Amino acid sequence: MMFSDDRADVVVVGGGLAGISAAIELAEHGLDVTLLEARPWLGGATCSFARRGLTIDNGQHAFLRSCEAYRDLLAKLGVLSSVAIEDRLDLTVLAGAPGPTMPSQVALRRSGLPAPLHLARALAGYRLLTRTERVSAAVAAMALPLAARRRIGQRDLTFGEWLTLRGQDENARRMLWDLLSFATLGLPSAAADSGSAAAAIRTVLRARGNADIGIPLVPLSRLHAAPAVALLGRLGARILLGVKATACRPSYCGGFDVAIATVPPGGSAASADSARPTVIHARALVLAVPAFEAAELAPAELAADAARWARLEPSPMVSLHVVYASRVTSLAFAAVVDSPVRWVIDKTDAAGLHSGQYLAVSVPAAGSFVDWPSSRLRAEFLPELCRLFPAAADVEVEDFFTTRERRALIRQVPGSPRLRASQAGLRGLALAGAWTDTGWPDTMEGAVRSGLGAAWQVLRDLAVSGPDVRDPGTGQPGWRGPDFAGLTGHFPAAAPQPGGPVSPVDLTPA
Numbered sequence: 048m049m050f051s052d053d054r055a056d057v058v059v060v061g062g063g064l065a066g067i068s069a070a071i072e073l074a075e076h077g078l079d080v081t082l083l084e085a086r087p088w089l090g091g092a093t094c095s096f097a098r099r100g101l102t103i104d105n106g107q108h109a110f111l112r113s114c115e116a117y118r119d120l121l122a123k124l125g126v127l128s129s130v131a132i133e134d135r136l137d138l139t140v141l142a143g144a145p146g147p148t149m150p151s152q153v154a155l156r157r158s159g160l161p162a163p164l165h166l167a168r169a170l171a172g173y174r175l176l177t178r179t180e181r182v183s184a185a186v187a188a189m190a191l192p193l194a195a196r197r198r199i200g201q202r203d204l205t206f207g208e209w210l211t212l213r214g215q216d217e218n219a220r221r222m223l224w225d226l227l228s229f230a231t232l233g234l235p236s237a238a239a240d241s242g243s244a245a246a247a248i249r250t251v252l253r254a255r256g257n258a259d260i261g262i263p264l265v266p267l268s269r270l271h272a273a274p275a276v277a278l279l280g281r282l283g284a285r286i287l288l289g290v291k292a293t294a295c296r297p298s299y300c301g302g303f304d305v306a307i308a309t310v311p312p313g314g315s316a317a318s319a320d321s322a323r324p325t326v327i328h329a330r331a332l333v334l335a336v337p338a339f340e341a342a343e344l345a346p347a348e349l350a351a352d353a354a355r356w357a358r359l360e361p362s363p364m365v366s367l368h369v370v371y372a373s374r375v376t377s378l379a380f381a382a383v384v385d386s387p388v389r390w391v392i393d394k395t396d397a398a399g400l401h402s403g404q405y406l407a408v409s410v411p412a413a414g415s416f417v418d419w420p421s422s423r424l425r426a427e428f429l430p431e432l433c434r435l436f437p438a439a440a441d442v443e444v445e446d447f448f449t450t451r452e453r454r455a456l457i458r459q460v461p462g463s464p465r466l467r468a469s470q471a472g473l474r475g476l477a478l479a480g481a482w483t484d485t486g487w488p489d490t491m492e493g494a495v496r497s498g499l500g501a502a503w504q505v506l507r508d509l510a511v512s513g514p515d516v517r518d519p520g521t522g523q524p525g526w527r528g529p530d531f532a533g534l535t536g537h538f539p540a541a542a543p544q545p546g547g548p549v550s551p552v553d554l555t556p557a
């Protein structure tokens with residue numbers, strides 16, 4: 048699809064959760080929005096593909112009740128009934144290599160008491176730690192607010208270093224703190240930035256229901272992509288799929304010129320035909336692409352900032368997909384400690400499997416595994432799954448395949464907070480993406496918050512004054528949009544162009 052002399056109030060580049068959230072917010076306020084997505088579907092890092100009659104997610108995605116912006120987005124998309132959020136945190140934690148006196152699994156259940164007492168009984172019964180370690184962990188948890196500020200001289204601490212200063216031994220780090228560190232930042236405590244980990248864990252523990260876990264009941268393409276296409280279509284936004292922004296620069300007549308190129312069907316974003324670019328002129332621009340792409344796309348005026356963003360390191364994620372001939376566990380979701388496997392989720396129903404059991408297994412911070420061939424991953428991880436789920440030893444594996452996201456997350460190591468982008472200094476240009484400085488880790492919640500923040504900045508920059516809404520908890524820009532009722536009609540409305548249905552694509556398994 049090519050356009051000459053194309054115009055929009057706002058071009059949003061990137062159709063992940065950040066771009067989707069920004070586009071919805073802007074379109075809801077009457078702006079003429081064009082959303083560009085290089086891939087043939089929306090959803091970004093949350094996508095699905097078809098394989099042997101099943102719909103497979105690229106990687107399992109869970110969330111917490113504290114993810115309010117994300118839950119608001121689900122409500123807007125009309126898909127709240129397609130996720131399950133537990134009434135009370137009840138997480139089974141499996142031990143990868145339990146010691147002789149250790150149980151192979153424990154349950155982390157919260158009570159109805161107010162925070163922080165809601166987890167007191169769970170910690171008291173957490174028998175992967177000794178009694179002394181449990182008491183010590185409780186004391187350390189009380190000091191989490193301090194962790195955000197602790198440094199040694201000029202050096203930021205890893206969370207592991209901070210835990211050591213707080214008397215947490217190796218076993219406590221492996222069995223408890225790594226669980227929390229992986230859950231929030233996707234990294235072990237030994238690597239995670241202490242401030243980021245402490246802030247995220249504190250958020251999770253702060254209120255009684257915050258840590259209750261939510262999981263999708265349908266494939267991610269049905270949870271995010273398809274409803275977003277439908278809603279944006281109803282709002283009159285234009286979605287261009289398979290269209291990549293190749294350059295952005297301030298326009299001599301104000302606003303921005305965005306050069307676009309089509310990505311050939313079946314091609315990667317890198318294969319976009321930039322020899323024949325077309326330009327869209329926009330009054331404002333939201334860059335909602337990953338850090339590395341944002342650094343490349345940023346106008347020359349932001350070169351110094353962009354050089355900083357480009358220094359953020361990626362953290363790969365490997366997902367293993369195992370279809371068993373019959374059930375091997377009754378758990379819908381489990382965390383694992385002391386193992387490269389960190390999360391296991393039962394995707395049988397969500398993927399559409401009618402007999403047997405399909406488990407999706409997450410291996411985050413997977414730098415050492417991401418280049419392994421599938422056969423080697425299979426040889427390494429199927430025995431590990433048999434240790435975790437002994438019934439699996441007697442059940443035939445009908446299918447095993449892997450998906451790999453080399454840049455799944457940013458590595459939130461010491462120093463990384465200074466590299467995350469706060470808003471760009473160019474009027475009319477807003478940055479979004481879970482990697483930006485939202486005060487949240489690189490998660491779906493962070494992505495949605497960043498998209499809303501970017502949209503509100505654009506509304507302000509386009510001289511649409513609104514209240515400066517802030518999250519009362521963190522002081523960060525909040526997620527409940529200002530009421531811009533009455534604004535609709537200030538800007539020309541675009542003809543609805545829903546961009547066509549989003550269909551899952553076939554990926555060749557590794």
Ligand SMILES: Cc1cc2nc3c(=O)[nH]c(=O)nc-3n(C[C@H](O)[C@H](O)[C@H](O)COP(=O)(O)OP(=O)(O)OC[C@H]3O[C@@H](n4cnc5c(N)ncnc54)[C@H](O)[C@@H]3O)c2cc1C
Pocket residue numbers: 060061062063064065066083084085086090091092093105106107108109110290291292293316335336337340344364366452454455456479480481482489490491492493494
């Ligand atoms: C395997 C995996 C498991 C995860 N598990 C969880 C989880 O359990 N819970 C959780 O909260 N989070 C999880 N995350 C993280 C979460 O998915 C991301 O933080 C979030 O989806 C990022 O959204 P985003 O919009 O910021 O970026 P993205 O989703 O990366 O979207 C950016 C989009 O921009 C597009 N793009 C890039 N360049 C261009 C260009 N030049 N022109 C046009 N388009 C472009 C890309 O194609 C992409 O679609 C997981 C991530 C992965 C990969």
